[in-house]
Amino acid sequence: xxxxxxxxxAILLALGANFAIFVSKLIAAIITGSGAxxxxxxxxxADCGNQGLLLLGMRQAKKPPSDDYxxxxxxxxxxxxxxxALLLFAVGGLFSIYEGVHKLSEPEPLRWPWxxxxxxLFGIVMESISMRGCxxxxxxxxxxxxLWRWFRETRSSELLVIFGEDLAALLGLCLAALxxxxxxxxxxxxxxxxxxxxxxxxxxxxxxxxAIEVKALLIGQGVEPRRRAELLAFLGDRPEVAxxxxxxxLQMGPDVMVAVKARMAATPDNLALIEAIxxxxxxxxxxxxxxxxxxxxxxxxx
Numbered sequence: 001x002x003x004x005x006x007x008x009x010a011i012l013l014a015l016g017a018n019f020a021i022f023v024s025k026l027i028a029a030i031i032t033g034s035g036a037x038x039x040x041x042x043x044x045x046a047d048c049g050n051q052g053l054l055l056l057g058m059r060q061a062k063k064p065p066s067d068d069y070x071x072x073x074x075x076x077x078x079x080x081x082x083x084x085a086l087l088l089f090a091v092g093g094l095f096s097i098y099e100g101v102h103k104l105s106e107p108e109p110l111r112w113p114w115x116x117x118x119x120x121l122f123g124i125v126m127e128s129i130s131m132r133g134c135x136x137x138x139x140x141x142x143x144x145x146x147l148w149r150w151f152r153e154t155r156s157s158e159l160l161v162i163f164g165e166d167l168a169a170l171l172g173l174c175l176a177a178l179x180x181x182x183x184x185x186x187x188x189x190x191x192x193x194x195x196x197x198x199x200x201x202x203x204x205x206x207x208x209x210x211a212i213e214v215k216a217l218l219i220g221q222g223v224e225p226r227r228r229a230e231l232l233a234f235l236g237d238r239p240e241v242a243x244x245x246x247x248x249x250l251q252m253g254p255d256v257m258v259a260v261k262a263r264m265a266a267t268p269d270n271l272a273l274i275e276a277i278x279x280x281x282x283x284x285x286x287x288x289x290x291x292x293x294x295x296x297x298x299x300x301x302x
Contacts, residue, residue, distance in 0.1 A: 003140035007159045008058065010134045014162050015051040017130035018044050018169075018205045021123045028119045031112070046091050050165065054158045057081060061253040071293065074253025079215040081157035085214055088165065091209035096200030103193035113184050120177045127173060131166040138163055145226075153224050155251040157214050168206040173200040222249040223256055227288075231258065234287060240265055240276040245302040255292035258284070264298045273298060 025041035057080030065075040089302050137159060142150035154160055179195020182188070222228060228249060235244045246261040267273045277296045 005036070005137040005156065005159055007137065007156055007162070008055075010137045010159055010162045011051050011054050012056075013130045013133040014166055015048055015055075015124040018047040020126050021119075022048060024119050024122050028112075028115050031115065040142070043092065043095070043195065046087065047165065047169070050087055053080045053084050053087075054161060058158060071252050071257060072255065074255050075218070077253045078157050078214055081161045082211060082214045082218060084161050085207050085210040086167075087203055088210070092168075093200050093202075093204035093207055096203060097197055098200075100193050100195075100197030100200060103189065103196060107189040107193065109189070113180055117177060117180050117184070120173055120180065124170065124177065125175045127170040128165060131170050132165050134159070134166050151209075153226075154213075155217060155221065155224055157217055160213060161210055162211045164206045168203050172202055175199050175202070185258075217251065220252050223251055227256075231284075231288065234284060235260065235262065235280070238280050238283070240280050243300060252292070254290065256288070256290045257293040257295075258291050259295040259297070261297045261299050261302060263300055 022041055022044035025044055029041050054077075057077040060076040060080075061072075061074045063069075063076075065072040136148070138150065141154065141156060141159065145153070151160065151163070175195050175198050179191050179198075182191035182195075194260045223231070228247065231249070232244060232247060235241050235247070241262045243263040244260065245263060248259040248260075250257040264273060264276060267276055277298065281294045282298055284294060
C-alpha cells in the first residue's frame with residue numbers, strides 16, 4: 001500500500017536548495033566577474049521561479065467550485081506543472097546547448113576554476129539534500145511500485161516535476177563538475193563545452209518526459225490503475241451492489257470524480273434503493289478521502 005506524500009515539503013526543499021545555490025553562484029560571479037557564472041546564477045534563480053509556479057498551482061487548486069468551475073480548480077496544478085516543464089526545456093535545456101555550442105566556436109579560458117568547482121560541489125550537496133527529501137515523499141506515494149512505474153502512473157504532477165527537476169539538476173551539476181575538472185587537468189576547453197552541451201541535452205530529455213506525463217493529466221486521466229482496482233474491489237464487496245457495470249474516474253488535481261453504473265441488490269421500494277446508493281457513496285468517500293464527487297446510476301445493463 002502507498003502512503004500520502006507531502007508534495008509541499010518536497011517543493012519547499014527544492015526551493016531552499018535552489019535559492020542557496022543561486023546565492024553561492026551570485027557571490028562567485030561578483031568575485032570573479034565571470035559572465036558565465038552570472039548566467040548560472042540567473043539559471044538557478046529561474047529554477048526558484050519554477051518552484052514558485054508550482055506553489056501557485058497548489059494554491060489555485062484549493063479554490064472552491066463555482067458555477068463557472070463546477071469541478072473546482074484542481075487541474076490548474078497540471079497547467080502550471082506543464083509550464084514548468086516548458087521552462088525547463090527552453091530556459092534550461094536549449095540555453096545550455098546554445099551556450100555549449102558557443103563555447104565550441106569561441107572558447108574562453110576558465111577564470112577562478114577552483115572557485116567554480118567549489119560552487120558546483122556546494123550545489124551538489126544542496127541538491128542531494130533536496131533529492132533525498134523528494135525521494136522520501138516519492139517512496140511514500142509509490143509504495144511497492146518501481147520508480148519507473150510510479151513516474152508513468154502517478155497523478156501527482158507537482159511531485160513528478162520536482163523529482164524530474166531535482167534529478168536533472170543533480171546530474172547536471174555532476175556533469176559540470178566533471179567537465180570543469182577535465183578542463184583543469186588537461187587544459188583543453190573542449191571538456192567544458194561538451195559538458196555544457198551534455199547538460200542541455202539532459203535537461204531537454206527530462207523536460208520532454210515531464211511534458212508527456214503532465215499532458216496526459218491536462219487532457220483528463222482517470223485515477224491510477226491500482227486506485228481504480230481498489231475502487232472496484234470496494235464496490236464489488238458492498239452488499240448493496242450486485243454487479244458493477246461500469247466505473248469512470250477523473251483525476252482533478254488532488255481530488256477525484258467517480259461515476260458508477262451498477263446493478264443494485266433487490267430492494268423493497270425506490271426509497272430503499274436511494275438509501276442503499278447513499279450508503280455506498282457515503283462509505284466510499286469515507287474510505288477514499290480523495291473522492292470529492294460521486295455520481296451513481298442504478299441499471300441492469302451497461
